[in-house]
Amino acid sequence: MDAEISYLKSLPYITHAVCMYTEHIGGSTINTEFNTSGYSDETDCYRTFIDTETMDMLGVSIRKGRMPARSTEIMVDDLFTERFGLDIGDTLKVIDFLRNYPDANFVYSGDETGWIPLVIVGHIDNLLDKAKITTGYYSYIQPSIYYNWKVLSGYVVLRCKPGYQKEAREAI
Numbered sequence: 248m249d250a251e252i253s254y255l256k257s258l259p260y261i262t263h264a265v266c267m268y269t270e271h272i273g274g275s276t277i278n279t280e281f282n283t284s285g286y287s288d289e290t291d292c293y294r295t296f297i298d299t300e301t302m303d304m305l306g307v308s309i310r311k312g313r314m315p316a317r318s319t320e321i322m323v324d325d326l327f328t329e330r331f332g333l334d335i336g337d338t339l340k341v342i343d344f345l346r347n348y349p350d351a352n353f354v355y356s357g358d359e360t361g362w363i364p365l366v367i368v369g370h371i372d373n374l375l376d377k378a379k380i381t382t383g384y385y386s387y388i389q390p391s392i393y394y395n396w397k398v399l400s401g402y403v404v405l406r407c408k409p410g411y412q413k414e415a416r417e418a419i
Contacts, residue, residue: 248266248403251403252264252265252266252403254418255403255405255418255419258414258415258418260407260408260411260414260415261405261406261407261408261411261415261418262304262406262407262408263300263303263304263404263405263406264403264404264405264406265298265300265301265304265403265404266397266401266402266403266404267301267401267402267404290331292327292331292389292390292391292392293389293390293391293392294341294391294392294394295374295391295392295393295394296393296394296396297371297374297393297394297395297396298395298396298397299314299395300397302371302374304404304406305374307371307372307374308371308372309322309369309370309371309372310370310371310372311335311369311370312335312367312368312369312370313368313369314368314369314395315368315369315393315394315395316368316395318394318396319363319364319365319366320365320366320367320368320395321365321366321367321368321369321392321393321394322367322368322369322370322371322392322393322395323367323369323370323371323390323391323392323393324370324371324372324373324374324390324391324393325370325372325373326373326389326390326391327390327391327392328370329390330390331390333367334367334370335367335368335369335370336366336367337366337367338364338365338366338367339364339365339367339392340362340363340364340365341362341363341365341392342362342363365392367392369393371393374391374393403419405419
């Protein structure tokens with residue numbers, strides 16, 4: 248996939264080429280459960296995988312804090328902060344598969360699921376709201392946590408200069 252994306256980026260009329268799980272940012276979300284203290288206050292939000300290149304393509308910035316540097320660090324958006332009252336410096340725990348966090352220093356104990364602590368290190372623009380998803384499945388915008396993970400397979404999403412859509416499609 249890297250060779251294909253490099254080729255597309257080399258074309259003068261394509262400004263961005265990134266890999267995403269689906270063809271639009273709203274579809275690259277995964278519903279996830281989290282808690283903040285024990286197991287009694289479970290709730291859910293979206294989990295979105297994003298990297299700096301995708302943020303640049305979408306015109307999204309970090310409002311405060313920084314980009315996550317480890318897989319146990321995340322960013323949140325306005326909706327998350329407003330609904331749950333958590334922001335930079337707070338910790339939440341998500342239920343997930345330990346093997347999804349290769350640099351988190353977790354030891355596999357035979358039980359594939361567990362509550363993984365995540366520290367909020369950044370506050371991002373409300374990306375899903377900017378995506379303006381209007382399909383029935385995404386009829387309302389859910390708060391999200393954002394991982395700094397480059398997507399390595401899925402759909403190639405392009406942004407091209409105005410008037411070059413035909414050429415971009417042909418290049419694909």
